Amino acid sequence: xxIISLVNQKGGVGKTTCTINIGAALARLxxxxxxxxxxxxxxxxxxxxxxxxxxxxxxxxxGSCALSDALLVHGRYVLLPSSIDLSAAEQELAGVAGRxxxxxxxxxxxxxxxxxxxxxxxxxxxxxxxxxxxxxxEVLIALQTEYLALEGMTQLLATIDLVRKRLNASLSLSGIIxxxxxxxxxxxxxxxxxxxxxxxxxxxxxxxRSNIALAxxxxxxxxxxxxxxxxxxxxxxxxxxxxxxxxxxxxx
Ligand SMILES: Nc1ncnc2c1ncn2[C@@H]1O[C@H](COP(=O)(O)OP(=O)(O)OP(=O)(O)O)[C@@H](O)[C@H]1O
Ligand SMILES: [Mg+2]
Numbered sequence: 001x002x003i004i005s006l007v008n009q010k011g012g013v014g015k016t017t018c019t020i021n022i023g024a025a026l027a028r029l030x031x032x033x034x035x036x037x038x039x040x041x042x043x044x045x046x047x048x049x050x051x052x053x054x055x056x057x058x059x060x061x062x063g064s065c066a067l068s069d070a071l072l073v074h075g076r077y078v079l080l081p082s083s084i085d086l087s088a089a090e091q092e093l094a095g096v097a098g099r100x101x102x103x104x105x106x107x108x109x110x111x112x113x114x115x116x117x118x119x120x121x122x123x124x125x126x127x128x129x130x131x132x133x134x135x136x137x138e139v140l141i142a143l144q145t146e147y148l149a150l151e152g153m154t155q156l157l158a159t160i161d162l163v164r165k166r167l168n169a170s171l172s173l174s175g176i177i178x179x180x181x182x183x184x185x186x187x188x189x190x191x192x193x194x195x196x197x198x199x200x201x202x203x204x205x206x207x208x209r210s211n212i213a214l215a216x217x218x219x220x221x222x223x224x225x226x227x228x229x230x231x232x233x234x235x236x237x238x239x240x241x242x243x244x245x246x247x248x249x250x251x252x
Contacts, residue, residue: 002248003107003117004174005132006140010152011123013144014179016043017214018240019120021233022140024223025241027076031115034071037082038103038132039122040089045081048074049221053081060106061089061131067106075226078114090127100167103131125159133163138174140244143195145181145188145207150198173202174247177240181207206239 006015027033037044045051050072055065057080072079093099119132139160143149164171182188196203209232217227224233
């Protein structure tokens with residue numbers, strides 16, 4: 001069983017797109033997958049057609065419902081939806097003892113039921129993201145192959161280190177995903193080369209190419225395999241999921 005947070009405090013880099021489609025691809029490999037939307041923007045919830053769902057992860061975090069009561073089935077995988085209410089959780093949790101461990105406790109009852117739990121984080125290093133990192137065994141960083149992609153990485157890695165030291169010694173960085181990649185753009189190749197050099201071995205071989213179908217799929221409330229199984233986006237996420245699944249052997 002692997003619990004993986006998709007993080008980057010930079011907005012719009014592809015965290016949600018990666019969470020949905022890696023999850024969908026892993027489910028197609030026969031894995032039992034739970035996707036947790038931990039972002040008050042609720043992009044993943046909306047993208048999977050569950051906007052307005054209730055109860056949500058917020059209720060589960062507050063303990064006002066059991067986690068299992070908030071789960072929704074989408075095709076071959078399960079979604080724990082979010083809502084804008086979750087923005088209140090930051091403040092409500094601030095004064096609580098063990099405030100970074102609330103998500104870990106909330107999901108504890110469900111652990112045996114999944115092979116993969118993927119957590120889509122908000123674009124911040126907030127208390128919600130800390131909760132995700134404490135609940136996780138692994139982190140995946142989504143990185144757009146654009147100018148300034150590396151900006152913010154130092155702060156992100158320092159946060160991961162701090163969580164490892166103080167809250168969750170078993171947290172490891174499982175990889176960096178290059179997203180919205182365009183091989184024809186010199187800049188994208190430069191950025192990929194820079195990342196590969198700065199973080200040896202961390203970058204997945206599969207790069208998620210820029211593909212409009214990935215954006216379109218969300219407006220139909222479909223993952224890429226349901227929407228256009230033959231497009232580049234589907235091929236990239238299938239390959240990426242195979243790379244991620246292959247890490248299982250290394251972890252054992
Ligand atoms: N590989 C891609 N090709 C084309 N469009 C993409 C790709 N990946 C993501 N997008 C689009 O870019 C936008 C931002 O992606 P996404 O929502 O996944 O990023 P995010 O990091 O989760 O954003 P936020 O920080 O706001 O949560 C979305 O409109 C999405 O459809
Ligand atoms: Mg997002």
